[in-house]
Amino acid sequence: MIPQSHFLILSAVIFSIGIFGVLTRRNVIGILMSIELILNAANINLITFNKFLGTPDGLGQVFALFVIAIAAASAVVGLALVIAVYRNSKSILINKINLMKW
């Protein structure tokens, strides 16, 4: 079947693309999307190791479920913050948001 390293390489590629997105995007929502990519890469890794190491209680899959829940919570809070900031400063570009700078 497909070797373990190929799943890991796929995960590394998605992770790097997510890092690139976090660094280059100016839109806060774009940064949130890139963070979702990074979390997905982590999930692929967890499930890969769960399959190939064969843990008896499925720790990898349980942790992947927790990661999905945390991702949902972070997206909800992040988007609420985006909407609150947009209402104040009429912009969601990160170089325009200097509300907490002195």
Add this chain to the structure above:
Amino acid sequence: MSGLMQLLSSHGIPQILIIKGAFYSIAALVCLFAILVVASPNIFHSAIYLAAVLIGVACVYLFLDAEFLAVVQVLIYVGAILTLLIFAIMLTADIRSKTPRQTLRRILISAFAALAALYAFINIIHKNPWRSAVTPPATAFSLAQLGKSLMLNYILPFEIISLVVLAALVGAIAIAKTERR
């Protein structure tokens, strides 16, 4: 899926080749759409490409014997988080307008950082002798086992995560609501 596989097998194509072909084409599509997510100038198009990436990752989960997680991925990510993202985009940005072009200097530096990280990861992955190369993978982990371990071994983290999600929901409503004067 299995019917298609039988049809292809009856024409002399071995099953392992079908699985491999499916995996590598899905992986290539996922990488392509992930690049489009971070490179597309229009943020709304990025959200649509992100949906494609998430569905592709759900298919990758199927190759790893994680059927439940594949379904959860489609339900939570594509059903809930992506809808939320699209709502936020429509509430905050004029989607017809082009987002400002990014400066070349930051793109070069960021691409260098991302490629350096990728090089380090692939180096580590290639140096390590993975177990799959020597021994066959363990038996598949079933959905019933997942439910049991979630309700017996990991009950405390499970309850804590539900509290975290509840706190996030309440916090999001408190942050985003308009103040009445």
